[in-house]
Amino acid sequence: MTTARKIVFAGSMGAGKTTSIAALSEIPPVTTEAVNHDRALFDKDTTTVALDYGEFTLDDGSRIQLIGTPGQLRFDFMWRVLANGALGVILLVDNSRPAPLDDVREYLRHFRDFAEGARLVIGVGRTESHPQPTVDAYADLLAGEALLLPVLSVDVRRRDDVLMMVHVLLSQLEACA
Ligand SMILES: Nc1nc2c(ncn2[C@@H]2O[C@H](COP(=O)(O)OP(=O)(O)O)[C@@H](O)[C@H]2O)c(=O)[nH]1
Ligand SMILES: [Mg+2]
Numbered sequence: 001m002t003t004a005r006k007i008v009f010a011g012s013m014g015a016g017k018t019t020s021i022a023a024l025s026e027i028p029p030v031t032t033e034a035v036n037h038d039r040a041l042f043d044k045d046t047t048t049v050a051l052d053y054g055e056f057t058l059d060d061g062s063r064i065q066l067i068g069t070p071g072q073l074r075f076d077f078m079w080r081v082l083a084n085g086a087l088g089v090i091l092l093v094d095n096s097r098p099a100p101l102d103d104v105r106e107y108l109r110h111f112r113d114f115a116e117g118a119r120l121v122i123g124v125g126r127t128e129s130h131p132q133p134t135v136d137a138y139a140d141l142l143a144g145e146a147l148l149l150p151v152l153s154v155d156v157r158r159r160d161d162v163l164m165m166v167h168v169l170l171s172q173l174e175a176c177a
Contacts, residue, residue: 006085008066009052011092012103013071016156018052021066023159024166025054029039031068051082055165057164064166071136079110088119088169091136093138096129101141108145113146116177120163121169123154123161 009017022029030053052068067086069079084166089111093100104122114120122138138151150168154161 004061005062006067006086007169008086008089009066009068009092010079010083010089010107010154010160012094012097014077015071015094016123017068017071017092020090020156020162020165021052021068023156023162024056024066026057027055029066031113051078058170065147067115073106073128076110084109085116086114087173088121089114090165090169091122092154093122093124094126095124095133096126101123101133101137104138104141115145115149119169120148121172122149122151122163123155123156123165124137124151127153128155129151160168 007160009020011017018029018031022031030051032051051070052066054066056064058064064087067082069075069082074095077165082175091107091111093104097103108115108120111120124135124138127128135151135153141148141150150172152165152168
C-alpha cells in the first residue's frame with residue numbers, strides 16, 4: 001500500500017491553518033471546529049480541535065493531502081500522529097503573538113525530524129501590522145539551532161502566498177532527494 005502524500009500545516013491558534021487549506025483545496029475542505037474554550041488565549045469563536053483536511057493536485061498530476069493540525073498545545077500528541085509519513089510541514093507563525101520566536105522554538109522541538117531533514121518551511125503572518133520579529137530574526141534563531149530553513153513573510157488570505165509555501169517546500173524536498 002502506498003502512503004498518501006500529505007503536507008501538514010502546523011502553528012498556533014489563529015495562525016491561519018484553516019484559511020490556508022481552504023485557499024488551496026480543490027474539494028470542499030473538511031474542518032472540525034468547536035467552541036473555543038481558550039478565549040483568554042485567543043479571541044475566536046471557534047477553533048480547530050481535530051483537524052482540517054483538503055486535497056490539491058500538483059502540476060505533475062499527483063494528489064497531495066493537506067492536513068491542518070489542532071492549534072492548542074494540549075493537542076500536541078496529535079501533531080506527531082498527523083505528521084507521521086508526511087512529505088513536510090508548513091509551520092505558520094502569527095507575528096502578533098506575544099513571543100512568536102518562542103512559538104517557533106516550541107514547534108521546532110515537536111517537528112525536529114522535519115526541521116533537521118529540511119522538510120519544513122516557516123510562513124510568518126500578520127507582518128503588515130507586526131513587522132517584528134523580522135524574517136532575519138527567525139533566520140538567526142534557526143542558525144542558532146544549526147538549521148537552515150526557508151522563512152517567508154506570508155498572508156494566508158492570499159492564495160498565491162499559500163501556494164508559494166507549498167512550492168518552496170516541494171523544491172526543498174527535491175533539492176534534498
Ligand atoms: N490581518 C491579517 N489577518 C490574517 C493574516 N493571516 C491570517 N489572518 C486571519 O487570521 C485568521 C486565521 O484563522 P484560521 O485560519 O482559522 O487559523 P487557524 O486557527 O490556524 O486555523 C483568519 O481570520 C485570517 O483571515 C495576516 O497576515 N494579516
Ligand atoms: Mg483552524
